[in-house]
Every structure is written in structure tokens, then in C-alpha cells.
Amino acid sequence: MNLTDILAQAGGLQSVARDLGISEEQAASGAEALLPAIMGGMKKQAQAQPAGLAGLGGLLGQLGGGGLFDQVLSPQPTDPSQGNAVLGQIFGSKDVSRTVADNAASQSGLDSGLLRKMLPLLAMLVTGYMAKQAGGAGQAPEGSGSGGLGGLVGSLGGLFGGGGAGTPGAGGAMGALGGLGAMLDANGDGNALDDILRMAGKTSR
Structure with a gap:
């Protein structure tokens, strides 16, 4: 089961569709x-933290924790401001967010303006989901792991092909991130987000 399926089962995509006035299929x-x-972007943040995934768990809490997931699922219209803060943290530039939306528009056939509105809502869902996996706030969504760093590592490994990284040690963490990186790295250079940053002209190399 991929992350899109998990967010759909938890009601996240239904809430996004409601907020944006689009179909669940869109x-x-x-x-x-x-x-x-x-x-x-999350992978890059994990790599940038001195404590790896443990540091990422703390960062997720600072960004709003599991409450972000619940905010999107709330029947009230979602305030995207915290989602934009998450995007600012993981992308570092509105130019990158625009480029991500434009690239997604070419893939999905959806309007890039709509996708720019969708980005912060999805960022809130992902941050909140991962924070719940890390035991940062509240109870993890149904079907998720046991919580704590091991839960977060296991979640990343299971979602992105890293296998059963059952222990919270550095090897398990990097194994999970390695599986994620292999999925996301478009040009095979070992760096996932640089492919997006390069499109926005933000790579210093």
C-alpha cells in the first residue's frame, strides 16, 4: 500500500477534495x-538532522505534529498556513513549490494553480501522519505502526520499499531512507530533491 492509498483510507484525500471543491479522483x-x-523534501530534512530520523521526529513536532493530520480531516475548512510553513522548511523557497506544482501539472493534467493549493494540505497530511508514526502527538492512524522512532522507521521502510526495518538503530533508519531515495531519485545521482531544485534553478552546483 502506498502513501496515497493510506491517506485516502484515512479520509485525508476526501478532506482535500472537499476543501478544494474537486473530486476525490482529482x-x-x-x-x-x-x-x-x-x-x-522530508528525506533531505532527515539527512540534515544530526540525529537522523530521531531529529526528524522532533522537527515534525515543531512543525505541528500529528495535529496537522487532524486539522485537514476536520469538517472545518483547513487553514493552509501551517502547511505552507512545512513547505518552507522542506523546500526552502516558494520558487521550488511553484516548480513542483508545475511539474505535477504536466504529470496529472490538473491545473498548476489547483496543485499549488493542494501542496500545503498534502504537506500537513504527510507531516501529521509521520508525526503520529513517531508517537509525537495523539494516536497513530488505524493500520499504522506501534509508534516511536521504530514505528517511523518501519513506516518509511514499508511505504517506500525499504523492507522490514524493525529496529530504530542507524542501520534501520538509513535502510528505510535508502528505499525512499531509490524511489524518488530521478537521475540516479543519490539525491532525490535536487532533481526538483534543479528545475527551479536553485541548485548551487
């Missing part, structure tokens, strides 16, 4: 195109 198509970029 929300799923947009999510399929946008989620790899979001997860690529």
Missing part, C-alpha cells in the same frame, strides 16, 4: 504527482 491524481516531492 485529489488522488494530484497526490500521486505531488507526494514524491514532499517525501523527497
